[in-house]
Amino acid sequence: MIKTPYYLIDKSKLLRNMEKIAYVREHSGAKALLALKCFATWSVFDLMSQYMDGTTSSSLNEVKLGKLKFGGETHAYSVAYADDEIEEVLAHSDKIIFNSIGQLERFADASASHVRGLRLNPGVSSSEFLIADPSRPFSRLGEWDADKVATVIDQISGFMIHNNCENSDFALFDQMLGEIEDKFGSLLEQPQIGWVSLGGGIHFTGENYPLDQFCARLKAFSERYGVQVFLEPGEASITMSTSLEVTVLDTLYNGKQLAIVDSSIEAHMLDLLIYRESAKMAPNDGELEYMVCGKSCLAGDIFGEFKFERELKVGDRLSFIDAAGYTMVKKNWFNGVKMPAIAVRELDGSVELVKEFTFDDFVNSLS
Numbered sequence: 001m002i003k004t005p006y007y008l009i010d011k012s013k014l015l016r017n018m019e020k021i022a023y024v025r026e027h028s029g030a031k032a033l034l035a036l037k038c039f040a041t042w043s044v045f046d047l048m049s050q051y052m053d054g055t056t057s058s059s060l061n062e063v064k065l066g067k068l069k070f071g072g073e074t075h076a077y078s079v080a081y082a083d084d085e086i087e088e089v090l091a092h093s094d095k096i097i098f099n100s101i102g103q104l105e106r107f108a109d110a111s112a113s114h115v116r117g118l119r120l121n122p123g124v125s126s127s128e129f130l131i132a133d134p135s136r137p138f139s140r141l142g143e144w145d146a147d148k149v150a151t152v153i154d155q156i157s158g159f160m161i162h163n164n165c166e167n168s169d170f171a172l173f174d175q176m177l178g179e180i181e182d183k184f185g186s187l188l189e190q191p192q193i194g195w196v197s198l199g200g201g202i203h204f205t206g207e208n209y210p211l212d213q214f215c216a217r218l219k220a221f222s223e224r225y226g227v228q229v230f231l232e233p234g235e236a237s238i239t240m241s242t243s244l245e246v247t248v249l250d251t252l253y254n255g256k257q258l259a260i261v262d263s264s265i266e267a268h269m270l271d272l273l274i275y276r277e278s279a280k281m282a283p284n285d286g287e288l289e290y291m292v293c294g295k296s297c298l299a300g301d302i303f304g305e306f307k308f309e310r311e312l313k314v315g316d317r318l319s320f321i322d323a324a325g326y327t328m329v330k331k332n333w334f335n336g337v338k339m340p341a342i343a344v345r346e347l348d349g350s351v352e353l354v355k356e357f358t359f360d361d362f363v364n365s366l367s
């Protein structure tokens, strides 16, 4: 028995996403790179790397992780590189994508023999949250002005455009890609432009996504501009593959039934707290409702309100589903709460504990 809390990655569930990604690669010609910012738990890269072309990154550390642990094609991107990072970034990447013309020019000599791209910002996005909207007013994420970009186009061979956010609506993806074509078509059709990454945020591995229409649209885009298309799925790669396993430590009644578990939304599922979203449980349809809370001191350390068939008791095991994306990469030592271990359910059903965190890890996270 593995002690809670722990994240449990189920490879057979991961495989369902991988097979959809493989389908899209085959039918659209696009290449798929795992966005490490979303999920970087390298214990399952052995499976993922059979179905994806490589990784993309947001920092020197991520690009190194991708190169060393995943392999395949490694894209380097960062909002801004520091002078003392650039050599190592170049040494660990096949392509470097600069966020701004300023960065491209700053590292023009250092990167002269590397494959280089630039991030474009089309000014349209599907984000419902301002904090996550790459096209928010005054956004620093990419260049907006096609005329300005045209002045440096000789130095690059491709573009990255990440404007989708949790977008499960193919029509909206299609419409925004059309807007990108209108705005940046004159750049995309330049003969020296050979590749375009359309970023992440497209939820094409979800239920009922029209995969064939998606593939046809990607293929048409690729053929129209003569470019290799890349996708950078983060969430789409790992959606619904992982749970956070916890145990009830206490129950209280304070006008509502409360259950406190041996985890913390702030420490172990921080993204949900940032976006004011509830964790997910399934099933969630009994007669008894509980507010399930974390054990940190934060008053709002609440995973959500869930319905149960039976009264909850100390020692009961609960499982939050869909717990892979932007969780493990953001976990932290707030309150010194025990950091969840990481376990993997292999394809044969056996469960392997792949990582445990100790007091020493807590101590070593500070000095």
Ligand SMILES: Cc1ncc(COP(=O)(O)O)c(C=O)c1O
Pocket: 035, 037, 038, 162, 165, 166, 199, 200, 201, 202, 232, 233, 234, 235, 236
């Ligand atoms: C440049 C870039 N690529 C890919 C992703 C991955 O997005 P998602 O996890 O929503 O697929 C992000 C997310 O912010 C991103 O900024």
